[in-house]
Amino acid sequence: MNAQQQPFRELYLANFDFVWGALRRLGVREHDAQDLTQKVFLVVYLKLPQFENRSSLRTWIFRICINAASDYRRSAPIRREVVTEPAEMAHLSGFQDDLHERSEAQRRLALAEAIVEKLPESQRLVFILFELEEMSGVEIAKLLGISLGTVRSRLRLAREVFTREAKRIIVHEEAPRKQALR
């Protein structure tokens, strides 16, 4: 490793998990996450001289993540691993068994990803930034270049969809269990 890479290594190690997690929450599949994380860091490396400290380091990196994930979603076919439509679920023999074979945590994560996937991109971004990345409304408005009112409106709509879909799936999953217990 040369002298120039050493400080970048520190930056990389300090922020790798953050970038990886952000990309995953933005819809990047697990087996693509590491490669895309490195591509984000290459952009960070190259654009470092242009960073003007108008936002925090992580916000700046997060913007790069958003662009990278957006391009990824456009270029790579996003295959849903979990079907959430009840009608489809009913026709997939063995689906429930398959779900139960997964660990509870994996099952929950797959469901959450599938629900977030249903949100329109504009709502999904605001939802993820507010609920999961824990940014404030003002920060999100600045990051996305939209008004605070638009942030709140999108957040409200996204919450409604997420909650409704989550409850629908939970109810659908619970029904067979309850029937089995009768």
Next chain:
Amino acid sequence: MSDPERLLDDDGADPEVRELLRSLRDLRPEAGTATRSWGPMAARVAALPVLATATKAAATVSPVAEAAKVGGGGAWKALTFKLAAGALMTGLAGVGVVRITYPPRIPETTLAPPETPHVAPRTELPVPVAPVTAPVHEAPSDVVRAPSPVLRRSQLDEEASMLARARSALRRGDPHAAAVTLHRLQSAFPAGELAQEREVLSVEVLAANGDTAAAKRRAQAFIAAHPRSPHDAKLERFVEAP
């Protein structure tokens, strides 16, 4: 008006909904992934040519280190090193967030003429066939297993090293040697991680050898195949060449 309470903090929110959200929030890579992946990352960074002044400046001031320490503060304004404007990016076509301005190319008149009598005629340079139709950002297969991280790192290191040798040969005015190395690189890593960089360098080699028509064709094909590639800006001058 303040922000609403986050669902994860809201005791009144549905517990099942919060559980689903928590699973997303807690996503993180396997422990040690960052450290293990640094090798391939370093190889990718090493494949980016940096101006001599950059290395010199980096040795005296370490803006990245400062930034890493402060987590984004005023120190970032102190960035004093400049990455080579001609830096080649590794497979960033899919990222599409960088547009690099490239420096003026070294005039061909400054390239040393071939020194050895056995140098092949320009038209016979074995510049590898353009792999421009090969998608760089393919969705990984669910069936084919990827090489192990160690193997991938080793391969990437070797690929980056060969690319650096080819570039070095071109810069010292030996396009023939550069073409030979590129040909070997193409044979060894036909679908390598640095395929785009290899193709861009191939175009440069063709031009340096006087085959501007071929360079133009290859540059056009590359831009057509990778319309969002950060390399396009560099290749446009070959397309615009008479």
